[in-house]
Amino acid sequence: MTIRVGSWSVRLAPRALLVGAALIVLACAVTVAALATGEYTVPVPDVVTAVFGQGTPVAEMIVGKLRAPRVVTGLLVGAAFGLSGAIFQSLTRNPLGSPDFIGFTAGASTGGIIAVVAGGSAMTIAGGALAGCVVTAVLVYALAYRGGVQGYRLVLVGIGANALLLAVNSYLLTRANINDAASAGAWLTGSLSGRGWDHARPVALALAVLLPVSAYVSRPMRMIEMGDDAARAMGIRVEAVRAVAIAAGVLLSGVATAAAGPVIFVALAAPQLARRLTRSPGVTMGASALTGAVLLTAADLAAQRLLAPTQLPVGVLTAAIGGTYLALLLRKDRH
Amino acid sequence: MRPAEETAVPVAGAGGDAGAARDRRGRPAILATGLVVAVGVLALTAMASVALGARGVSFGTVIDAFLAPDGSNDHTVIRELRVPRTLLGIGVGATLGLAGALMQSLTRNPLADPGLLGINEGAALGVTLALGLFGLSDPAVYVWFAFGGAALASAAVYALASSGRSGSSPVRLTLAGVAFGMVCTAIASAILRMDSQTFDRMRFWLTGSLAGQTADTLVRLAPFMAAGLVLGLMLARPLNTLALGDDAGKALGVAVNRTRILTGVAVTLLCGAATAAAGPLWFVGLIVPHAVRAVVGPDQRWVLPYSALAAPVLLLAADVAGRLIARPGEVQVGIVWAVIGPPIFIMLARRRRVAAL
Amino acid sequence: MATAPAKGSPQMASRLSGTSLTLAYDQRVVAADLNVSIPDESFTVIIGPNACGKSTLLRALARMLKPRTGAVHLDGSVITALPSKEVARRLGLLPQTSIVPDGITVADLVARGRYPHQRLMRQWSRADERAVSEAMRATDVTELGDRIVDELSGGQRQRVWLAMALAQETPILLLDEPTTFLDISHQIEVLDLCADLHEAGRTMVAVLHDLNQACRYATHLIVMRGGEIVAEGEPRDVVTPELVRQVFDLRCEIIQDPQTATPLIVPEARRRVTASA
Numbered sequence: 001m002t003i004r005v006g007s008w009s010v011r012l013a014p015r016a017l018l019v020g021a022a023l024i025v026l027a028c029a030v031t032v033a034a035l036a037t038g039e040y041t042v043p044v045p046d047v048v049t050a051v052f053g054q055g056t057p058v059a060e061m062i063v064g065k066l067r068a069p070r071v072v073t074g075l076l077v078g079a080a081f082g083l084s085g086a087i088f089q090s091l092t093r094n095p096l097g098s099p100d101f102i103g104f105t106a107g108a109s110t111g112g113i114i115a116v117v118a119g120g121s122a123m124t125i126a127g128g129a130l131a132g133c134v135v136t137a138v139l140v141y142a143l144a145y146r147g148g149v150q151g152y153r154l155v156l157v158g159i160g161a162n163a164l165l166l167a168v169n170s171y172l173l174t175r176a177n178i179n180d181a182a183s184a185g186a187w188l189t190g191s192l193s194g195r196g197w198d199h200a201r202p203v204a205l206a207l208a209v210l211l212p213v214s215a216y217v218s219r220p221m222r223m224i225e226m227g228d229d230a231a232r233a234m235g236i237r238v239e240a241v242r243a244v245a246i247a248a249g250v251l252l253s254g255v256a257t258a259a260a261g262p263v264i265f266v267a268l269a270a271p272q273l274a275r276r277l278t279r280s281p282g283v284t285m286g287a288s289a290l291t292g293a294v295l296l297t298a299a300d301l302a303a304q305r306l307l308a309p310t311q312l313p314v315g316v317l318t319a320a321i322g323g324t325y326l327a328l329l330l331r332k333d334r335h
Numbered sequence: 336m337r338p339a340e341e342t343a344v345p346v347a348g349a350g351g352d353a354g355a356a357r358d359r360r361g362r363p364a365i366l367a368t369g370l371v372v373a374v375g376v377l378a379l380t381a382m383a384s385v386a387l388g389a390r391g392v393s394f395g396t397v398i399d400a401f402l403a404p405d406g407s408n409d410h411t412v413i414r415e416l417r418v419p420r421t422l423l424g425i426g427v428g429a430t431l432g433l434a435g436a437l438m439q440s441l442t443r444n445p446l447a448d449p450g451l452l453g454i455n456e457g458a459a460l461g462v463t464l465a466l467g468l469f470g471l472s473d474p475a476v477y478v479w480f481a482f483g484g485a486a487l488a489s490a491a492v493y494a495l496a497s498s499g500r501s502g503s504s505p506v507r508l509t510l511a512g513v514a515f516g517m518v519c520t521a522i523a524s525a526i527l528r529m530d531s532q533t534f535d536r537m538r539f540w541l542t543g544s545l546a547g548q549t550a551d552t553l554v555r556l557a558p559f560m561a562a563g564l565v566l567g568l569m570l571a572r573p574l575n576t577l578a579l580g581d582d583a584g585k586a587l588g589v590a591v592n593r594t595r596i597l598t599g600v601a602v603t604l605l606c607g608a609a610t611a612a613a614g615p616l617w618f619v620g621l622i623v624p625h626a627v628r629a630v631v632g633p634d635q636r637w638v639l640p641y642s643a644l645a646a647p648v649l650l651l652a653a654d655v656a657g658r659l660i661a662r663p664g665e666v667q668v669g670i671v672w673a674v675i676g677p678p679i680f681i682m683l684a685r686r687r688r689v690a691a692l
Numbered sequence: 693m694a695t696a697p698a699k700g701s702p703q704m705a706s707r708l709s710g711t712s713l714t715l716a717y718d719q720r721v722v723a724a725d726l727n728v729s730i731p732d733e734s735f736t737v738i739i740g741p742n743a744c745g746k747s748t749l750l751r752a753l754a755r756m757l758k759p760r761t762g763a764v765h766l767d768g769s770v771i772t773a774l775p776s777k778e779v780a781r782r783l784g785l786l787p788q789t790s791i792v793p794d795g796i797t798v799a800d801l802v803a804r805g806r807y808p809h810q811r812l813m814r815q816w817s818r819a820d821e822r823a824v825s826e827a828m829r830a831t832d833v834t835e836l837g838d839r840i841v842d843e844l845s846g847g848q849r850q851r852v853w854l855a856m857a858l859a860q861e862t863p864i865l866l867l868d869e870p871t872t873f874l875d876i877s878h879q880i881e882v883l884d885l886c887a888d889l890h891e892a893g894r895t896m897v898a899v900l901h902d903l904n905q906a907c908r909y910a911t912h913l914i915v916m917r918g919g920e921i922v923a924e925g926e927p928r929d930v931v932t933p934e935l936v937r938q939v940f941d942l943r944c945e946i947i948q949d950p951q952t953a954t955p956l957i958v959p960e961a962r963r964r965v966t967a968s969a
Contacts, residue, residue, distance in 0.1 A: 002816045011815040093791060096495075096510040101517060143681055147718075152506045156684030159451070159513050160677035163617055167673025170542040174667065178535060185528065216812070222793070223807055229756050229787035234860070235780025235808040264517060281796035313528075319521035326518060329495060 016278040016287060023277075023290035027075065030297045034071045035063050037305065073195040073259055074297040074314075076203040078266055080256035082274070082292020083207075083214055085267030086283040087249035090221045091242060092151040095329060098268035099253040102158025105264060106165035107136025108257035109188055113172045116184040123198065125187065126258035133254030136161060141246060148239050149246075150228070190263030190315030192300045199259040206255040207289075210248045214285045217245050222282050263315050265322030266296050272325070295321065366637050373644040377425070384421040384651045385413055388658045419550040424654055424668075425647040426553065426560045427545065427613045432646020433567045434605035435620020436627070436639050440574045441598045442493075444505045445625070445683060449606045450617030452512030456519040457488025458610035459541065463523040467533045474555040474611060481607035484519070489599055491515055516615075543616040543669020545654050556608050563604030564643060570598055571635040578633070616669050618676025619646055625683065705732045707895070708753060708783065708864055712762035715748050715919075722748045723919030726762070730864070730912075735890040736897045737906040740916035741940055746899045747788065747868055749916070753897065754785040754866045780808035784862035786853055788869050792841045798852050799837040802828055805859030827858035831885060847878035854882065858889070865889065867898040871905070883909050903940070907931055907954045915939055931955040 003010045035047045042050070042059050049055040050063040089097045099105050111132020115125040141149060144157040169188070173181045220241045223231040228238050253267060273295070274287035299317040306312065386392050392409050400410040431449060438447040449455045461484030465477035495511035496504075523541070527534040539547065573594040577584040585591050609616065623646040624638060631637040650668065653675065657666035709729035715722045723745040730736050730753070738746045751757040753764055755771045764771040771779060784805075792801070805827065806820040828834045831851045836844065841852055850870065857865060867886065871879040879902075887909055890896045900906045906913060907927040915923045915930065917939045923930045936944050936957055943960040 004817075007817070008813045009816045010813070092510075094507065094510055096507075096514045098514075101510060101513045143685075146685060153684065155506055155510060156446070157681050159509055160681040160684065162513065163451070163673055163680070164677040167542070167617075167670045170538070171666065171670045174539055174542060181538070182534075185524070185534070189525070189528065219807075219812075223804060225791065225793045226804070227787060227790040229751075229785065230790040232756055232776070233754060233780065233785035233787065233857075234805070235775075235777035237776050264521065268514070279795075281793045281800060315521070316525040316528075319518060319525060322514075322521065323518045326491070326495060326514060 013278065013280060016280060016284060019274075019277045020287055020290060023287065023294055027290065027294050027297065030294060030301060031071050031075065034074075034297060034301045034304075035067045037301075038062075038067065039309075069196045069200060070192050070194075070300070071297060072197075073200040073203065074192050074300045075293045076200055076207060077192070077256045077260045077263065078270070078293040078296025079289040080203055080207055080252040080292070081263065081266040081296065082270035083211065083285060083289040084249045084252035084256065085269075085292070086271040086274070086285050086288035087214060087221075087245050087252075088267070089271050090218075090225060090283050091245055091249070092155050093225055094151070094155065095272050096268070097151070097155055098265075099249065100262075100264040100267055101162060102155055103136050103140055103161030103165055104133050104158070104250055104253050105257060105262045105267075106162045106169065108133035108254055109169050109262045110165050110172070111135075112187055112257070112261065113169055113184045116187055117172060117176050117180050119180075126199070126202070129258040129261075130254040133250060133257060136165065137246065137250035137254075141243075148228070149242060154246075186313065187261045188315075189313040190261040190318065191313040192260055192296075193311060193313075195259065203255050203259050206251055210252055211285075211289065213244065213248050217241050217248070218285045221245055225282055261315065263296065263318050265318045265325065266292050266299075269321050269325040270295055272329075366631055369631070370640060370644065373641065373648070377644055377648050380648045380651045380655075381421050381425060384424060384655050385417045387655050388417065415550075419548065419553055420545050420654075421651065422550075423548055423553050423612055424545050424651045426557065427609045427616070428619065428647025428650035429643040430560050430563055430605040430609040431616060431619040431650070432623045432642040432644075433564060433639060434602050434609070435646075436624035436635070436642040437567050437570065437574070437598050437602055437605075438620065439624050440578060440635055440638070441595065441602075442508060443578065444508050446505045446509050446621065446680070448618060448621030449602070449609075450516070450615055450619075451509055451621060451680075452489075453492050453514075453516030453519060454485045454488045454512075454602065454606045455610045455615035455617070456516035456523075457484035457486075457491075458482070458607045459615040460484045460519040460523045461607075462611055463526050463537065463541075466537065467523075467526045467530060474552045478556060478559055478608060478611040481611040482603055485603045485607040485610070486599070488515060488519065489602060539667060540614040542667045543614040543672070544667040545613050545650075546665065546667070548612060552612060556612050559604055559608040560612075563601050563608060566597065567601040567605060568639050568643070570594065570601060571639050574598065574635045578635070614669060616650075616672060618672050618680065619650055622676060622679050623649060625679075706730055707732055707767050708765070708897075710749075710753060710759070710762065710764045713749075713752055713759045713764070714761040715745065715752050715757060716760050717748075717757075721760075721919075726919070726921065728753075728914065728921060728924075730895060730897055733890075733893060733895055734912040735887065735910055736895075736912040736914060737910035738897070738899045738914045738916060739901075739903060739906045740922075744916040745919040746914075746916050750785075750866055750868050750897065750899050754783065755779060756785070756787075777808045780860065780862070782862055783864045784857045784860040784866065786857045786865070786867045786870055788872070790853060792849070794842070796841055797837065798833055798839050798841055798844070798855075799824070799828070801841050801852055802833070802855045802859050805856035808860060823861050824859045827855040830858060830888070831855040846873050847875070847881070850874060850878070850882060851885075854885065863893075864895045864897070867896070869899050869901065871900065871902070879905070903931075903936070903957050904949075907956065908949060908952050927954055931957070 003012065032044060032047055036042050036044050040062060042062055046055050046059040047063055050059040085098050088099050089095055091097065108129040111128035112125050115128030120128065140154065140158050140161050144153040146153065173184060176184060220236045223234050223236050224238055224241065231238050270292035271283040271288040274291040275283055278284055278287050299321060300314040303312040303314045303317045382394065382397065386394055386397050390412065392413065396409050397413060400413040404410045404414060434449045435447065438449065438452065439445060458481035461480035462477050465471040465480040471477050492512045492515050495515065496508035527537055573589045576587050576589045577591065577594060581591050624642045627638055627641040627645055631641055653671040654668040657668050657671045660666060706729035711727055713726040714724045715726065726749065728749065738749060740746045748757060752759055755764065758772065766774065766779060766783060803824050806823060809820060828837065831854050833848065833851050833855050836848060841849060844852065854870065870882050874882065883905060886896050886898065910927055913924060913927045913930050914921055915935065922939055923935055931946060933944055933946055936942055945958045945960065946955050947958055949956040
């Protein structure tokens with residue numbers, strides 16, 4: 001579908017728009033459900049009035065102070081992971097090319113664990129995670145650079161870094177005393193419990209800047225998926241686009257990990273799920289971000305309610321999502 | 336991977352033929368001597384592994400501990416801890432080295448490794464299930480869970496890597512392995528998180544460690560390791576032929592599917608037993624066969640036994656290093672390897688050739 | 693050492709040329725001090741034995757490979773100094789290998805050739821639409837429009853890639869071995885298409901393997917060996933038994949192609965079979 005106004009023209013895929021709208025509705029539904037349920041159930045109409053600041057004091061307290069920060073953090077972190085995954089899957093031309101496997105999430109974990117063991121506050125841990133992620137990314141990029149960074153080399157160097165960092169992480173865990181190890185271990189599974197607005201704000205800021213950037217580079221990135229030479233022949237500055245995309249992807253997964261811990265597999269599953277829903281060739285940025293948001297908040301809701309009153313860390317559920325996703329990939333799909 | 340030596344085309348040109356023929360007659364003798372030397376080196380490393388550690392012991396004391404044990408502290412440490420640990424290291428090293436060589440040959444993938452491709456993680460998940468969930472503590476019992484996990488992992492990773500239309504490539508296979516391994520690890524740690532006692536006991540094992548296993552574990556696992564080693568070494572000839580490609584292999588009379596399945600069985604036995612003994616270890620199976628091929632050439636009849644002998648040497652050396660650098664504590668051998676391994680892996684990955692495969 | 697004099701190529705009008713190029717991958721120097729100019733509106737074919745540097749030269753001309761020394765000029769400017777998108781509107785390349793994105797349709801893939809003509813707020817103009825449908829008509833893939841590229845045969849797929857390069861609507865089009873992996877009838881089909889495009893006024897540059905096909909289709913032949921240009925000019929002036937022996941180490945006889953009167957290389961038989969049976 002093409003809309004033309006004078007010399008301007010914009011291409012829209014109706015199905016993608018429809019899927020996007022459906023995902024937004026779904027995200028709203030999950031949000032309301034998460035705000036309404038829990039130890040104390042707030043009726044849905046009260047939730048809505050509370051959200052707009054017109055509710056009863058009790059409802060506003062529970063919805064606004066206790067539950068909203070967690071849900072909003074979940075939405076933002078999910079979107080950031082989804083978008084980051086979309087970027088790396090496009091760059092590596094591989095549905096498994098997720099930041100979880102090429103060292104970035106592991107690097108964020110290393111930074112986080114060091115902060116935990118050093119007894120840092122929540123903010124220090126977040127800062128450590130972001131720093132760990134960025135340092136890892138710079139090293140991986142530098143090591144993979146050889147007159148340009150090719151997707152496969154990025155993957156392989158990243159896998160090497162991933163192995164090294166996982167070992168460093170477990171070394172840190174074995175050296176720590178049992179209490180530190182347990183709390184670092186809990187952080188490592190990824191969790192949204194106790195997240196406040198301080199956690200949500202950096203992610204929101206990162207998304208506000210990086211979502212437009214990602215959308216802008218998504219067109220040349222789609223060309224790079226056809227091979228470096230083909231893209232260069234079309235006039236794309238392949239290395240520049242790739243560097244911008246990697247930077248965006250790394251920052252997104254870094255801030256997301258800083259906020260919620262290394263919640264793996266959202267970045268893996270969201271882009272492919274979105275792709276299948278929109279039936280578009282290649283990954284799509286916006287739909288991946290929305291899918292990530294829905295996946296993570298839904299997983300968090302399930303983690304809270306599935307075995308209530310026992311609260312599971314959301315990472316356990318996303319690991320299950322990851323397993324299911326791999327199983328789905330095993331089915332040779334032809335459309 | 337290069338074609339096997341026995342089917343390689345001799346160097347053309349006058350004089351070259353005679354030289355090549357002489358070389359080929361001389362080479363097996365040299366290589367066989369090399370194997371004997373390798374056994375000697377392994378024995379020396381084993382001696383060092385028994386003698387060195389948080390508390391250094393003289394070689395004289397080591398010999399006394401065997402010939403005339405007097406129940407002293409040193410002798411007890413040697414007989415009860417160091418010797419089983421060293422023997423375990425030899426078993427685990429040999430199995431992983433051979434498993435890596437078999438996998439690299441079968442998948443024609445220079446980056447194949449039991450740890451990287453998720454097979455050890457699959458086995459570890461099996462062991463975690465057995466120990467953490469069902470409380471089965473007999474190694475000869477939970478090793479079957481390790482086999483199940485390893486077999487599932489090899490099948491799943493292979494299928495994952497070749498599920499795309501473009502077929503399997505080293506990068507795809509490696510990614511699939513890492514992805515599957517991460518899922519296994521995530522599930523395993525979720526299980527452990529439910530039970531902090533098991534978590535504390537198993538977190539060292541999950542990193543890959545030769546410490547903390549008794550002589551009994553070794554005895555219970557040894558038959559499985561031996562079976563895997565024998566089966567794996569017997570596959571050298573068909574694998575040599577399969578290195579030329581499935582079609583060429585078939586044309587030369589290899590039962591391609593049977594060879595694949597038998598190799599899969601051998602890899603499962605080797606990785607399952609090794610992981611049950613020492614936890615999921617990475618990179619041993621990757622790097623040793625590479626180094627071996629650089630020395631002895633592409634003939635699997637030599638690559639496989641050399642890998643099985645060289646890997647325990649390096650594993651024990653890393654284990655001893657881990658004991659020495661952090662005295663009086665120690666660094667798990669899995670961590671030592673995970674620090675040595677990645678730089679070498681990255682070096683291999685940066686080679687242009689990998690992309691072309 | 694040129695057996696045939698390079699027929700005044702420096703004086704010829706040329707939008708695309710390379711001067712004193714040294715071409716190298718990492719440490720390996722493929723060609724040193726190479727001078728080449730592509731005559732305008734020619735169908736230039738670069739030919740030579742394996743590993744003679746012909747694809748490397750083409751990649752350098754298409755700015756895929758940065759020369760270690762020297763420079764490639766397009767319309768008088770150093771090609772790397774021009775904005776890449778600007779170059780892409782004047783010069784197209786069909787690379788040897790491209791990757792088909794999963795699940796993409798033929799029409800979508802061809803449409804991607806319009807990238808250099810598009811902007812954020814001009815994503816699909818009427819000119820884009822026209823160029824794509826013309827490119828698909830010229831390559832005879834219009835009926836395949838809604839098919840998934842992955843499911844096509846090799847010959848069809850190559851035509852689709854060619855359509856994408858055509859949709860780019862560049863006056864100069866470079867093709868890196870466009871006929872590899874194709875059977876003989878598809879090879880001729882692709883080359884005939886290239887000849888049509890050349891006749892419509894485009895400058896075509898192709899790397900080919902088959903000397904006879906090169907002789908038949910080229911208006912300008914560049915013969916390479918060991919990173920050097922051994923001869924260039926019109927095929928009938930350039931191709932001699934001595935040249936073929938010098939370049940390909942092949943003894944041969946040269947006869948006239950009965951269809952086109954261009955040179956036809958007949959390799960010398962090692963064992964002569966007497967015609968009488």
